[in-house]
Amino acid sequence: MPQQVRGVIARAKGAPVEIVEITIPDPGPGEVVVAVATCGVCHTDLTYREGGINDEYPFLLGHEAAGIVESVGEGVDSVEVGDFVVLNWRAVCGQCRACKRGRPQYCFDTHNAKQKMTLEDGTELTPALGIGAFADKTLVHAGQCTKVDPSADPAVVGLLGCGVMAGMGAAMNTGNVGRGDSVAVIGCGGVGDAAIVGARLAGASKIIAVDRDNKKLEWARDLGATHTLNATEFDVVEAVQTLTGGFGADVVIDAVGRPETWKQAFYARDLAGTVVLVGVPTPDMTLEMPLVDFFSRGGSLKSSWYGDCLPERDFPMLVDLYQQGRLPLEKFVTERIALDQVEQAFESMHRGEVLRSVVVL
Structure with a gap:
């Protein structure tokens, strides 16, 4: 059954963000629903709000996320229910000319979920970088989920999803x-x-x-x-x-x-x-x-x-280095905030007061 959860959206250029009820469909073939644990506030989210990416409003913001796989669609075998994952926006296809040349970090046809998350009235949402994780749950392609050590702090390792990895x-x-x-x-x-x-x-x-x-x-x-x-x-x-x-x-x-x-x-x-x-x-x-x-x-x-990364290669390695105390990822987390503090986090980021504000759900 589709689920109604909270999500942070941008309705129009420059307008303050809003927390609204959004609808998450059941995962289809190749898709996964992830219960979001944490999501970093990245400058790219602010760029979406300001119309600097495209004008496909309303946007469901948030993309530097970690969480738990809640359900999987048909044909998904790379992750299973209960896996702790960091989300990424470069789910490579394996079939384009870059992938076939052994350069998947340059993939020209990366995957996103085919179904759309929506507002309660059925208006389709555009998820930031194909993720949309300022929400209790989100729908992504299975290839956007990278399993990592479940004992790691999600507020820290979720930042690998964008800025830190870049x-x-x-x-x-x-x-x-x-x-x-x-x-x-x-x-x-x-x-x-x-x-x-x-x-x-x-x-x-x-x-x-x-x-x-x-x-x-x-x-x-x-x-x-x-x-x-x-x-x-x-x-x-x-x-x-x-x-x-x-x-x-x-x-x-x-x-x-x-x-x-x-x-x-x-x-x-x-x-x-x-x-x-x-x-x-x-x-x-x-x-x-x-x-x-x-x-x-x-x-x-x-x-x-995206730092020419391959998430399935790089994320687990970097999380392991963090767990060993050899990579100080925790220093990037300036503050931990609630979902209704995203707008204030944008202001703090704009003033240069934080490295990362992290939404904890």
């Missing part, structure tokens, strides 16, 4: 940071700080955190940055070069996603260094640079989509 993967997977590398990270919010953690885990010898907010720089140092630079006080390119013997960093990660920060990343890298763009630009942003500057440097210019 940042760590930008360093470890996309940037291929290695032992002894120098790394600079521009922008020290949740994603940037996760990139710092990833660089440290990968063995980087020098990790330079760049931001305009001293509080965020303190967070970055606590999470593994060896040096911090306030971009309002230093020329970022010159400062990074000075800290790396005049050469520039081996890997520079732009976790902001603006033309000016990408240019800083480009010129702050070593001649054969790597630039990784993981911050999300808006569609109106453009970049103008001398073409000869691209020609005169080697290395790589990369974009990182």
Whole structure:
């Protein structure tokens, strides 16, 4: 039988979010209903509310989630009722040209649930990133559920569902940071700080955190940055070069996603260094640079989509490292809040007061 549960929706651009009753259908073939335990408040949810993704309102917000599988549809054998799972928005198809080439992290046809969750009047909801987890329960594709150690704190490991994985993967997977590398990270919010953690885990010898907010720089140092630079006080390119013997960093990660920060990343890298763009630009942003500057440097210019992760490979490994005390994921949880505090959490995030607010259901 379909179920009525609470959910947080955005009805219109810029309108405050609302808690309403939503309808969760029984899972169909390949689908799973998950009882949500926790869900992080990610900037992407705010972007949905502001119309920065698309205009398919109303949105059911929330996507950085962990919970318990409540029921499964026909043909589901990857998870079963009672499994503790972290949700992901990259359920790979296994059949597209990227998957067949052994590059499933670039899958062009990722899966979501086919059925729609709705309002009580039947209005279809658009779930954020195909998940919609600011709700007591949600309907997802089975491939969006990754089983992890059930003894782990859901408020902590649920953050792997988006921002933490995006940042760590930008360093470890996309940037291929290695032992002894120098790394600079521009922008020290949740994603940037996760990139710092990833660089440290990968063995980087020098990790330079760049931001305009001293509080965020303190967070970055606590999470593994060896040096911090306030971009309002230093020329970022010159400062990074000075800290790396005049050469520039081996890997520079732009976790902001603006033309000016990408240019800083480009010129702050070593001649054969790597630039990784993981911050999300808006569609109106453009970049103008001398073409000869691209020609005169080697290395790589990369974009990182979800940290180039494979959830079924990466989530269990990272949860195990967290459980062993080798990965300080708990430091990303600034506060634990109730479902009716999402709007206030957006305001705190906008003011730069939190790394992550986590809704506990």
